[in-house]
Amino acid sequence: MHNHEEDWRSYPIESDDEMGFAMTDLGWTEAPHSHPWCVRLAIELNEPGPQGLGSTEEMESLSAGEDEFLEAAAQAQAIHVARVRHGGEVAWFFYAQSEDIVESLGQVAAELLQRDISAGAQHDPEWGVYASILPSPAVERWMADMQLIDTLEKHGDPLTVEREVIHYAYFDDLESAEAFAADSEPEGFEVEIREPDEEIEQFGVVLTQQSAVDMDTIGAITQTLSERAAELDGEYDGWECALVKGPGGSNN
Structure with missing residues (x-):
């Protein structure tokens, strides 16, 4: 679909004096003009812990549903670029051809993850949100x-x-x-x-x-x-x- 090689990396992030972790595909060197909408889907962690990162057990319990959810997003032509754990929540970031995908993708995520989903989109043709997640x-x-x-x-x-x-x-x-x-x-x-x-x-x-x-x-x-x-x-x-x-x- 695009001239792109996946390069997923995990690294720490710090915001508002809180520690977090990002898992990001660093392989995007140019923003595809075909996908100008940034979609953010997030859940609140049941057991965020003192650092707001959640427990290993909770993250493992989400993994199977996450795999299916990401596969559904790919089939809908959404590009998954990052997952961020920070401040008691997990957020997934995608780029899509249209904002119309938000509602349907949010419903799929809620069903597969068995969680309430916070969903939103913003017009971001230059992929500024993606750039803000990249490592310093x-x-x-x-x-x-x-x-x-x-x-x-x-x-x-x-x-x-x-x-x-x-x-x-x-x-x-x-x-x-x-x-x-x-x-x-x-x-x-x-x-x-x-x-x-x-x-x-x-x-x-x-x-x-x-x-x-x-x-x-x-x-x-x-x-x-x-x-x-x-x-x-x-x-x-x-x-x-x-x-x-x-x-x-x-x-x-």
Whole structure:
């Protein structure tokens, strides 16, 4: 139907000092003009708990009905883009060809989920609601860190063993690249500045340091480097390292 590859990711969100979680299809890079209506269907959780996220048992009890409900939405040509748990409710977001789908889709959801449904729609041809649900730069960085850490763990890496970790950042001008390098060098990084070439048109800064890669350690480093790069109108582009195996750590 559209030139789109699904990329469902789960990540934390924070609003009004309350924690929440979103499960979002990040694969949409352009808003389909054929689906300009944002449809929101929501239920209140029976047992929201102190954080308003509901219990595992309640979410599992909804799962079978949710699968059928989402299948019905797909058959009605509605595009499911996100599910958000926050503030004692679960909300599903869709984009549809017409607002006329709201009533029928709400009825199907109520029947399959066995819950009262709050349903509404708004004209949103630019998919602004979808954009508002997408992860912030800080959350994107956290997701990237976690993805790499998960890969290392699956291969037996203890994470807490120090090893050579290489970080990358890019800038439009040499002055910014040099400033980023100068600010980072006192923190124990070996620094290399790379000139633009045919593949990468920006100035690159490569930082190398011995460090562990558990989330507490690497997360603090990537947060500092990301914020520093952003202050210089640059972009931090992640890190890489060799796999270390075993309790004492042996490179592989």
